[in-house]
Amino acid sequence: MVIKRALVSVSDKRGIVDFCRELSNMGVEIISTGGTSSLLSKEGIPVIGISDVTGFPEIMDGRVKTLHPAVHSGLLAVRDNEEHQRQMKDLGLGYIDLVVVNLYPFAETIAKPDVTYEDAIENIDIGGPTMLRSAAKNHAFVTVVVDADDYRTVLDEIRSGGDTELDTRKRLAAKVFRHTAAYDALISDYLSNVTGDPLPERFTVTYEKIQDLRYGENPHQQAAFYRKPLAAEGTLVTAKQLHGKELSYNNINDANAALQIVKEFTEPAVVAVKHMNPCGVGIGASIYEAYSKAYAADPTSIFGGIVAANRIIDGDTAAKLSEIFLEIILAPGFTQEALDILTKKKNIRLLDTGELDSAHDRTSQFVVTSIDGGMIVQQSDVHAIDPADLQVVTDRAPSEEELKQLLFGWKVVKHVKSNAIVLAADNMTVGVGAGQMNRVGAAKIAIEQAGEKSKGAVLASDAFFPMGDTLEMAAKAGITAVIQPGGSIKDEESIKVANQYGIAMVFTGVRHFKH
Known part of the structure; x- marks a missing residue:
């Protein structure tokens, strides 16, 4: 086969003029729409308007222009099917061999701080994804390009053989379906948030690759780094x-x-x-x-x-x-x-x-964790404690300095793998016990790490004490104040031990497990 006709309609104009000029120089007929057609004509590249193909005007502010049998027959006709060939001939329809389309900038639109709902909806592309899907489905015969980075490969293959290789068409078709799936995922996420349904019956996420990584956690594991399309500033991505x-x-x-x-x-x-x-x-x-x-x-x-x-x-x-x-x-x-x-x-x-x-200024987003055969989704833990919400449960209340160190330790312990204990003094951590199977084990590690610095330090625990043994250990190490969620059926045992040793203890009423 030889590529004779191309349909070009792009919102991202990067490289499109040079691409189409080379196509035209190789004898490829170019059909185009709207702004793309105007740009190519201005650059002196021969263009056939979409209305000349469909015999129907663009209507409804351009909402309806490519949704027409003259377009989709040319894309979907199976070229070695005699019945398809007969119908194309009888109806006077022409084949379209190459589709170059990228979509309305929905992501860029909703990223604007002053975007209205109406603007967002207007930037949902309908004709573009439909053409892409038609061409990609029929990739046995049709080349479809959604990414300007693929222009050079397509041009080189047409120049050398008149058409692209089947393997290339398969690869480009796969890219198209990834592209349209990501586009739809972004739209569904936006509408789900607008309608107050962030955890719907189907949860679809999309990410863009930043780079391939040399390997994963270990050298035998493949890995790559991705980002969300609308990732916030001040983040790693x-x-x-x-x-x-x-x-x-x-x-x-x-x-x-x-x-x-x-x-x-x-x-x-x-x-x-x-x-x-x-x-x-x-x-x-x-x-x-x-x-x-x-x-x-x-x-x-x-x-x-x-x-x-x-x-x-x-x-x-x-x-x-x-x-x-x-x-x-x-x-x-x-x-x-x-x-x-x-x-x-x-x-x-x-x-x-x-x-x-x-x-505490960040909007609570969602954390997605893969499990074998599925995933679990939860809100990010951005809870910040209000000192006014602390409940003093011991005879002695913490001093002003102890309270300051307790709040410091509480901010840290929420980010330590559970079971977690953090010791703090003088505006710094002095001991961290992380990821232990029991709380007293985490406390032991933190206290041993702190050594003499544990004397006069405060202790933060990400979850409640199931019994008083951790308080016994803390008291012997010289710890003077404790912050923990509370809520154990044995809270009174821990409170009794704290009072026995003159330890001030406050409950937050909030747990910070981190697995």
């Missing part, structure tokens, strides 16, 4: 990498965990993460002080870790950061002095996140 080699799968997981924790704080804060758990968190009057505290929290574990800051990294902080090996530093920016210092280290990755919002 929108961050700009300034220096260093490509991120790995594990880098991405750890960097995202660090970013989520540092967003909990409005004051200067630094978070160090290893294996998706914080190994050091500090806040201070400056980002230098915050990092100094995060480093001092666990100088051993931070080595080879990921560090996230919520302020621009200056020269003094960069100098201190450069003293040890770090995989990644994320921050809302870096001064030139900081970049000059840090880029001397060849392998460190520097990521500019742009301005970060705080956790």
